Amino acid sequence: MFLLTILCLQFHLAVSTLKVISPDELSHLDISYILSSYSNPNLQPTYGRLVFVDVLSNCKLSSTSSLGPETIAVLYAEESYNCDISMLGYNAEQAGCFGSLIIYSSLNRNDVFSNLYATNEIYRPLQSQKLITFSLLIDENTGSVLKSYEKNQIWVTYKYSDIKISDYPFIKYYMTSDFNQDKAYIDKIYDIVSNYAEIWVQELSLYSLFEEYYILYGNDVNYDEADCYTALSTLKYCLPPSGNISGKLKLINTLLILNVYESLSYSDILIFLDYLQTLYTTCVDTYNLACHEEILSAKNLTIDYSENPFKKGYSSFDMLQSISVNEVYIYSPEYFEQLYIMSSRSLADFKKCYLTCDLVNVTDGICSEGCNNTECGFDNLDCLRTQGCFSFMIGDGNCNKECVDDPDCGELKDNKKDDSFFIAVILVPICGLIIIILIIILIIAIVKYKKIKRKNLASLNSSSIDYQVKPLSSEVKAIPCFDNFNMNVHPIIQYPPIYAFSDCKPNVYSKLKIAYSSSAYSEKRSCSLDEKFFVDGESVIIAGENCEHIYHSKCYKKWSKDNQNSQGCPKCLEKS
Numbered sequence: 001m002f003l004l005t006i007l008c009l010q011f012h013l014a015v016s017t018l019k020v021i022s023p024d025e026l027s028h029l030d031i032s033y034i035l036s037s038y039s040n041p042n043l044q045p046t047y048g049r050l051v052f053v054d055v056l057s058n059c060k061l062s063s064t065s066s067l068g069p070e071t072i073a074v075l076y077a078e079e080s081y082n083c084d085i086s087m088l089g090y091n092a093e094q095a096g097c098f099g100s101l102i103i104y105s106s107l108n109r110n111d112v113f114s115n116l117y118a119t120n121e122i123y124r125p126l127q128s129q130k131l132i133t134f135s136l137l138i139d140e141n142t143g144s145v146l147k148s149y150e151k152n153q154i155w156v157t158y159k160y161s162d163i164k165i166s167d168y169p170f171i172k173y174y175m176t177s178d179f180n181q182d183k184a185y186i187d188k189i190y191d192i193v194s195n196y197a198e199i200w201v202q203e204l205s206l207y208s209l210f211e212e213y214y215i216l217y218g219n220d221v222n223y224d225e226a227d228c229y230t231a232l233s234t235l236k237y238c239l240p241p242s243g244n245i246s247g248k249l250k251l252i253n254t255l256l257i258l259n260v261y262e263s264l265s266y267s268d269i270l271i272f273l274d275y276l277q278t279l280y281t282t283c284v285d286t287y288n289l290a291c292h293e294e295i296l297s298a299k300n301l302t303i304d305y306s307e308n309p310f311k312k313g314y315s316s317f318d319m320l321q322s323i324s325v326n327e328v329y330i331y332s333p334e335y336f337e338q339l340y341i342m343s344s345r346s347l348a349d350f351k352k353c354y355l356t357c358d359l360v361n362v363t364d365g366i367c368s369e370g371c372n373n374t375e376c377g378f379d380n381l382d383c384l385r386t387q388g389c390f391s392f393m394i395g396d397g398n399c400n401k402e403c404v405d406d407p408d409c410g411e412l413k414d415n416k417k418d419d420s421f422f423i424a425v426i427l428v429p430i431c432g433l434i435i436i437i438l439i440i441i442l443i444i445a446i447v448k449y450k451k452i453k454r455k456n457l458a459s460l461n462s463s464s465i466d467y468q469v470k471p472l473s474s475e476v477k478a479i480p481c482f483d484n485f486n487m488n489v490h491p492i493i494q495y496p497p498i499y500a501f502s503d504c505k506p507n508v509y510s511k512l513k514i515a516y517s518s519s520a521y522s523e524k525r526s527c528s529l530d531e532k533f534f535v536d537g538e539s540v541i542i543a544g545e546n547c548e549h550i551y552h553s554k555c556y557k558k559w560s561k562d563n564q565n566s567q568g569c570p571k572c573l574e575k576s
Helices: 002-011 085-094 140-147 179-195 215-220 247-262 269-282 289-298 308-312 333-343 374-380 407-460 553-562 570-575
Strands: 017-022 033-036 046-053 071-076 099-104 134-139 155-159 171-175 204-214 228-230 235-238 322-325 328-330 352-354 467-471 488-492 511-515 538-542 550-552
Touching: 033 085, 046 099, 046 140, 046 374, 071 085, 071 140, 085 099, 085 134, 099 140, 134 140, 171 179, 179 269, 179 333, 204 247, 204 308, 228 247, 235 247, 247 269, 247 289, 247 308, 269 289, 322 333, 328 333, 352 374, 538 553, 550 553
Parallel strands: 046 071, 071 099, 099 134, 171 204
Antiparallel strands: 017 155, 033 134, 046 155, 171 322, 204 235, 228 235, 322 328, 467 511, 488 538, 538 550
8 A cells, every 4th residue: 555655646646727827926926725625626727807805704705796707706714704615615606706716824624635646735624515616725825915916907827637638548436435425426437438438447446445543553543443344464444434334334345345346357347337336226225234245146246355455445534535537636526527538539529518619629729719618718718818918918907028919018118118219319329429439549549659669669779879887786797708808798688687897807897888789789680790680688799889790699709719719890800
């Protein structure tokens, strides 16, 4: 049974949806609610405008004049009034509403079920008024949010579940072991088999509902022993009595039913359903086991009291009496036939939600006029919708972004036009003028920069030698000198260090002429010996103050060595 519970958690998910369509501010509101077992599940979608109505102390509605078609009543169930919630929904239904939302502050938790197969809880009071419209229960916090927009028109849509279509729909039924309650569902299954489709045994699953207890903790069980069936294992199964029928007697009858079901072959479904109808009609007053065995014998069915079926049952704490088709669950037998037909691909000829509308047209995404009615959900709301905009949103006082021609957006559109005029006529020219001024300033700055650069280059290329005379200091670097060599040696760099012939004797200079660029000595800017251009940082030799020829230090050394340590200016000596 634990495995079945896990499977239910994985696959049994109800996807009913209540969604605010207008105004846009509420379109993302996540509305949590409790389903009611006594109302219409609404297999076809519906819609309506929320109308807030107070409930009087006598549980009557304060006013019904604003209720009617295309409205959904929002009713506040005052706890102190102790009103029957199903009757509140019924009063709204009688006023012509498409549905009702009941705002509650507290509920009897014994009437609220958290089903394993549903994301929404189920409210099922012991007694209730059956409704043909949907009715949902909403907590007061969500109700307060909706109430704060009461001055606006609030439009919502509601759809119970997406129908899952297959060639052979699969049915699950959860039995209560109450003959009267179970008969209503079994009769509907019988009608389907008799009128529409052949259902094989493997397409139907039956499960029993009970309250399961370990015998070791039997003292904690709130049941009389007459209402519990003690199994051969360490478990006991209990059910509440129905009138003078004990829970134990109900459980034993269910054992017989489930053992018959498990003994059937694939095509024996009609035999099984006929047996149940006879049982529920004949033995309903007493649940007498002798009566039950007599029917089994008359139908040539096996009498088997083995306990195995209980191992596949479910706790009634978790599950409600319900029936499903392809994992879509409902709680009222009167909607089972519609659900089965909508779920069966093989029943195309019977798929009609209305005389003028085949169900196949409801799922094609196109509005068919014959389907534009409440029975067919206004053709799945396609007849009310243009792209994302519903017809009832036009002129509802809310500017909705999905509606292109919504007159409620007129003032907003005018404001947008004013903004566009301001941007186009005023803001754009101002921004353009600022950009032009910045460009002019940038051009002027570039021109000035180029002029300054050209001026600096001109000063560097002048024929005069730019010298700086600095006193010799302790930081002055010394370079080795040649014997009897009186030429100055300079590095060609932007800001060269100071060099002096401090170790040359007897010529020790107290002052030194420093050149800042090789261009100060020659327009050619190259060594007069190897004809290679000077590079910043190279040591050079200035031949003399008169000729001003410049040589690489290494070139001059080589020339001097090759010419028997000659001194003087190589170029000048060549001319002489």
